[in-house]
Amino acid sequence: MAKFETPEVKEYLEIPKLQEGVMSHSSPFLSSDKFQEPLGFPGELVDNWQQVAIDKLGELLGKYRGLQVFMDSCVKCGACTDKCHYFLGTGDPRNMPVARQDLLRGVYRRYFTLPGKLFPKLVGATDLTEDVMNQWFSYFHQCSECRRCSVYCPYGIDTAEVTMAAREVMNAVGKGQKYSNEIIGKVYKIGNNLGLPQPALEDTLLGLEEDVKDATGVDVRYPLDEKGAEVLLVTPSADFFAEPHVDGLIGYGKVFHQSGISWTLSSYASEAANFGLFIGSYDNMKRIAMRIREAALDLGVKRIVFGECGHAWRVAYSFLNTLAGPFDFLDPRYPVPQHICEFTYDLIQRGALTLDKSANDHRVVTFHDSCNVARATRMGDMPGGQLTIPREVIKAVCNHYVDMAPETIGEATFCCGGGGGLLTDDLMELRVKGALPRMAALRHVTEEHGVTHLAAICAICKSQFSKILPYYGFEMNQIVSVHQLVSDAIVLGAKQ
């Protein structure tokens, strides 16, 4: 991997000096036929790729009215230019959201608007050349689909939708991204992003039961494929595998244990994530989502709860019913689906959990809002619940909680730098640089308020921070799961 410098964290987040093309070398690995074909995409670049790409773009414009509006409505006001973490971290003007979008918009104008067909140069219309396609592959993999820029766009242009459309066109011509497509294939073949087969999952969960028993003396269960359970928990497979994710999973189990509500994981739907979203493929998104419905029916559960996974919650909250509904077989008294934070919050509100906050007294915690949760979903029954409920859960289990600066959290939250299908080693430079705004905000609360830990509710955020924190002088274990904090504070056994 080429050497690169970690950006310097300054007292204030500065708009960087422009360096044209400084990130044009950044591209993910190209997907090969063995990862393309199981998803229904051509194995390699098709011969007539230009025509296929233009036809696909035409199809998407017809199918998604939003995309058509986003192509037409940008007035180049510049409100988005300094809102992207990848622009702020790299200084590449192509990473200004408007400039990145224009890579697609120029092609749209050339082939789908009259002025662009007649006078391309006058209206910024561009031919779809090999060079343009290569720029797409580079820069549409420098957008994490976090939608921060969209918050500031006076026209509400959803940049993520533009990126997704570009990626879908690229997949249609056989130019897919290895990371996302290999993973989707594993979901189809094995059941989860990791490729964790049922026996390994079972062994891992038994190991957790042993660990919790050793640590607490209590038999907390982590059930798998148990028919007739009340709740099906669908969680990212990273929760079975990585740290600090697994500490969150231990926490969910303790919460279920104390609630007295029976639950189960499914080896068939052993993944909450839905990378179909990242590549803009409705067909793949639907196919992945259907597995959850099938598992719920097969196991006969009454409720579906999602674990800590950012974009999974977006797909679940916003699209699950469309993709895999109707869910009329579930208990209508509960949200379909429900987030684990809502589940825990509800128990806390009812006084059903005994919590010893002092167990977290060695920590001063702040919360990183994950982009998809913050800007595209809700929890609970009030506006902004997706922002308040995770914080209320943390505050119920920690005595010391501090927010980062308001322009860096809530709906203005900065991406961790690894979202949207970019959490891969081949994009490490981008990931490190894109984390700059979040690291600057963290540095500030560390220095001003003695913050020691960053809590998150997304598997991607947690993995990204474990990797990135050391680049900025922090320790990798300063990132924690929200339910890890719950896990440490929850008092097991009969309620006192």
Next chain:
Amino acid sequence: MPIEVNGKSYETDEEGYLANLNEWNPEVGAAMAKADGCDLTDSHWEVINFLREYYEEYQIAPAVRVLTKAIGKKLGEDKGNSKYLYELFPYGPAKQACKYAGLPKPTGCV
């Protein structure tokens, strides 16, 4: 980009993971490590051998927690933690050790 060991060529993927897992042997593992500037000691081999045993049984690398527990049981409590594993494999035990063990790279949100 294939790697050459003892006159034989082994196919690898873009990141240097062995393309054909059955071709692995300890010399290949050592050569991969050497290319990364890492000399494998007995401590590294303890981990690599465990990864291979686990993979044989479950067709996947063990979770970090499973690995630390197993190493702790085998080599003593003080070594049963991720800090020890990161000292051995600074790029992350899951990814770096898997590579030298000839296992596929763990994918997903990890």
